[in-house]
Amino acid sequence: MxxxxxxxxxxxxxxxxxxxxxxxxxxxxxxxxxxxxxGHGLAAAYYLARDHGIRRIAVLEKGYLGGGNTGRNTTIIRxxxxxxxxxxxxxxxxxxxxxLAEDFDLNLFYSTRGxxxxxHTDSAMRTxxxxxxxxxxxxxxxxxxxxxAVQRALPMMDLTCAGHAPVVGALYHAxxxxxxxxxxxWGYGRGAxxxxxxxxxxxxxxxxxxxxGRVVGVExxxxxxxxxxxxxAVAGFTPRLLDMVGLKxxxxxxxxxxxxxxxxxxxxxxxxxxxxxxxxxxxxARGELVMGASLDPYELHQTRSTLDFTESLSAHMLELFxxxxxxxxxxxxxGLSDMTPDFAPIMGVTPVEGFFIDAGWGTWGFKATPVCxxxxxxxxxxxxxxxxxxxxxxxxxxxxxxxGEKGAASVGH
Amino acid sequence: xxxxxxxxxxxxxxxEFVYAGEVxxxxxxxxxxxxxxSDYVFNRSGSPGLKYEWWCHIASGFWFIALRDTTRDVxxxxxxxxxxxxxxxxxxx
Numbered sequence: 001m002x003x004x005x006x007x008x009x010x011x012x013x014x015x016x017x018x019x020x021x022x023x024x025x026x027x028x029x030x031x032x033x034x035x036x037x038x039g040h041g042l043a044a045a046y047y048l049a050r051d052h053g054i055r056r057i058a059v060l061e062k063g064y065l066g067g068g069n070t071g072r073n074t075t076i077i078r079x080x081x082x083x084x085x086x087x088x089x090x091x092x093x094x095x096x097x098x099x100l101a102e103d104f105d106l107n108l109f110y111s112t113r114g115x116x117x118x119x120h121t122d123s124a125m126r127t128x129x130x131x132x133x134x135x136x137x138x139x140x141x142x143x144x145x146x147x148x149a150v151q152r153a154l155p156m157m158d159l160t161c162a163g164h165a166p167v168v169g170a171l172y173h174a175x176x177x178x179x180x181x182x183x184x185x186w187g188y189g190r191g192a193x194x195x196x197x198x199x200x201x202x203x204x205x206x207x208x209x210x211x212x213g214r215v216v217g218v219e220x221x222x223x224x225x226x227x228x229x230x231x232x233a234v235a236g237f238t239p240r241l242l243d244m245v246g247l248k249x250x251x252x253x254x255x256x257x258x259x260x261x262x263x264x265x266x267x268x269x270x271x272x273x274x275x276x277x278x279x280x281x282x283x284x285a286r287g288e289l290v291m292g293a294s295l296d297p298y299e300l301h302q303t304r305s306t307l308d309f310t311e312s313l314s315a316h317m318l319e320l321f322x323x324x325x326x327x328x329x330x331x332x333x334x335g336l337s338d339m340t341p342d343f344a345p346i347m348g349v350t351p352v353e354g355f356f357i358d359a360g361w362g363t364w365g366f367k368a369t370p371v372c373x374x375x376x377x378x379x380x381x382x383x384x385x386x387x388x389x390x391x392x393x394x395x396x397x398x399x400x401x402x403x404g405e406k407g408a409a410s411v412g413h
Numbered sequence: 414x415x416x417x418x419x420x421x422x423x424x425x426x427x428x429e430f431v432y433a434g435e436v437x438x439x440x441x442x443x444x445x446x447x448x449x450x451s452d453y454v455f456n457r458s459g460s461p462g463l464k465y466e467w468w469c470h471i472a473s474g475f476w477f478i479a480l481r482d483t484t485r486d487v488x489x490x491x492x493x494x495x496x497x498x499x500x501x502x503x504x505x506x
Contacts, residue, residue, distance in 0.1 A: 240460050242459070250455040251459045253459055299483050301483055302485070398447075
């Protein structure tokens with residue numbers, strides 16, 4: 001009955017249920033304007049509306065919802081960091097992740113897999129022990145394991161790595177997990193929308209008005225908005241936004257590429273990371289191997305793909321798993337990483353009153369989505385940095401007080 | 414960008430080169446304030462644009478300057494450091 005189907009499709013009485021409302025016009029004024037409708041921006045909007053009672057919020061997105069790094073990462077969630085600040089922050093994030101699907105009433109395909117960070121040298125093993133001890137101190141489940149334990153968990157892995165970088169041990173982190181990244185943006189988006197937050201896609205911010213050191217408005221491609229509070233959550237576009245308010249930062253942008261294989265039978269349960277071989281890999285629920293390597297070697301504000309990346313990542317994958325030689329790569333893509341010198345984010349208040357940032361999320365932002373939303377919403381609502389983000393403020397650089405997370409950044413840099 | 418023209422060796426695959434960041438001028442550490450020094454050590458011009466950058470051809474160990482458009486990934490010119498010192502090329506920054 002195709003006619004009835006068409007009538008149903010065109011009927012206004014049975015519109016397709018949408019995740020969020022499309023608003024025809026921007027209002028002239030909002031209490032809070034959030035730039036960037038990725039996971040971080042939407043999470044902040046969600047918690048601002050849910051926990052802080054702020055309803056007049058606009059989330060502005062120049063592309064489409066979740067189309068930036070939220071939809072481009074390799075979905076790994078873990079809290080086995082190196083610094084006390086990092087461990088506590090990401091551990092809180094992990095706690096939030098576990099209840100998120102229920103919060104949203106949406107299946108996030110959150111799947112706890114266990115996470116092995118391979119060590120190929122004694123010095124790497126030393127860092128693993130260090131991380132394990134810091135983690136245990138804060139109640140995070142991590143332990144240094146020897147090569148035999150790695151082999152037992154991963155019988156299909158070539159522990160000699162074709163002879164040139166034998167695995168000597170690993171950091172095992174049991175809570176390591178993966179999740180469906182798009183659903184995270186949709187879940188936060190829908191939750192925020194239901195609480196009255198307006199999400200405006202295809203709306204680019206072209207300027208931020210600052211008068212006497214405080215934010216007064218935002219210029220967009222769809223007109224001007226008055227607001228006293230702006231949260232900037234735009235990943236690789238952060239330097240351009242900071243230019244609009246005249247702030248300097250150490251952020252530099254390099255592309256980060258990733259790729260997936262064709263779907264294969266489930267064989268890889270844990271998540272495997274090797275900093276020395278520049279590989280991180282997990283198997284998704286539909287059987288694809290989701291793989292990443294390291295940052296592209298030079299600054300670039302473009303998401304092009306390169307053959308160099310596919311070639312070298314495939315070569316390293318084959319050192320670990322030689323039996324994959326017949327498996328094909330299905331697709332590759334890139335995102336723009338806003339990197340910082342100490343591999344920790346830049347969050348919180350800035351010298352411009354009413355301008356808050358959630359940036360410097362480089363290659364480690366997806367796992368932090370819930371806790372960033374929580375802490376940034378509290379920061380925006382109160383005007384003071386949430387205690388969990390005090391190690392991540394912009395002014396730490398002028399105080400020469402860095403939060404060195406390079407040893408736990410997982411991607412080879 | 415797949416090929417880069419080395420001022421010494423001519424066109425070579427980009428994998429033979431390493432990037433070493435934008436050309437910047439250090440303030441005098443004995444005279445500048447702590448704030449000026451931290452600004453120099455940490456802050457970068459993160460926005461895209463035309464930038465003068467240090468590059469090195471690894472195989473020959475030759476350092477030179479490239480003017481590159483970091484939005485389009487196109488190298489506009491490469492030249493040896495000497496030509497900047499001699500004032501025959503546009504001085505970076």
